[in-house]
Amino acid sequence: MNNIQKQKIHFIGIGGIGLSALAKLLANCGHSISGSDIKQTEITNDLALNFGAKITIPHHGDAVEGVDKIIYSAAVRPNNPEYQRAKELGIKLLSRKESLIEILGDKEVYAVGGAHGKSTTSAMLSAIIPNSNALIGAISKEFGSNVRHAENNKVVFEADESDESFLNSNPYLAIVTNVEPEHMEYYEYDEERFYNAYRNFLSLAQVRIINAEDEFLASLEIQSTKLYPSKDISNIEFVLVNGEPHTKFSFKNFGEFEVFGFGNHIALDAALAILGALEMGEELEDIRQNLLNYKGIKKRFDIVQNDEDCVVIDDYGHHPTEIKVTMESLQAYKKLRSFNKLNVIWQPHKYSRTLDNLPAFVECFEGVDELVILPIWSAGELEVDIDLKGAFSRYKLHMADSITRKDGVVQIIKDNNIIKEYREDLITAFGAGDITYQIRGES
16 A cells, blocks of 8 residues: 555544554555544544644545545444445445555564553564554553654554454564453454464464463464563562652563563563564664663553652553553552552443453452442443442442542542542552543543
């Protein structure tokens, strides 16, 4: 797609983190882009302001007039007015998944997949291979975007297993952080099909880096470079740098590294990225130095308020495995900052995920001093009655409608009344819905 005549490409659902990344990449390659979504966001504003995209809010059939090609998100249905109008006009329609074949087909792709940690590992890998394009499913704080442009064919790419689209990513290097059944509705609840997708993803790559502490990955008979973190990572130490979390660790015989973030999982993600960069020919000392450029990613242990007596963190964790490891990091951070309490606000994401993992969700918040639960973010699913108040009765619990943050104070709201205020200690918000805007005090 990038070596042919420049095209006018329209994106239906352009405000999504994945589709916006493709739009930015193609804009950087010289294509003219436009797009639509149901509401205006900072992502759509960025596309309009910095990438010259014509944005239509909400979807409207006229938006596709005169375009050469349309790429649409997985959330778009056939009754979408732009999709229908494109069909009438005979415009080529590609799902995001289908478009990857054209977009990445001529690239040297360093693809990072896995159930948890793939955004973090992708952002770390892009930091330590600085002369590369990057397409990440989150905002890297290093370059303030989910995309970075470079004048070459190298692409660090966060590979998505939710719809098997990672099989279209043309991986030269494949890194897999871990594997855990998720998005099983796509795989029709067939675990063999799910695991085969990962087998096929790895088999596509010439170079493979896997976390061999993962039970499934360790069982694979695909010739791979394997990482055994229990013996290869040592001397893990959590330190504060200007009040922010950093992890120091030794890896193999390569010496000591330092990276933004707290936790054994942070050291593991960094080790995977280090191995990947070494395999791609990066020099060890350059890797050690460039890893320091990684500043975390937005909404992952994202410190949005850092006062001496009060720290507020926004975290995207929406699966119990993710929340559990972040809780461990929060406890370590709480101790180093000498805070008395850890208060957590949780917005469950999707009825299906909440129901399927309810016992694990109940366990993963262990150690919290107070827990606030917001209404489930449906993500388009039909409502299901789940007794969260009963399930979490062992916690000091507040059921609330929403939260906000004003003048350094986190306010908990129920029936339009403020029922609780947090002014000190460590406060963390978990969720993949609009809780990120609530905890930031944004509309």
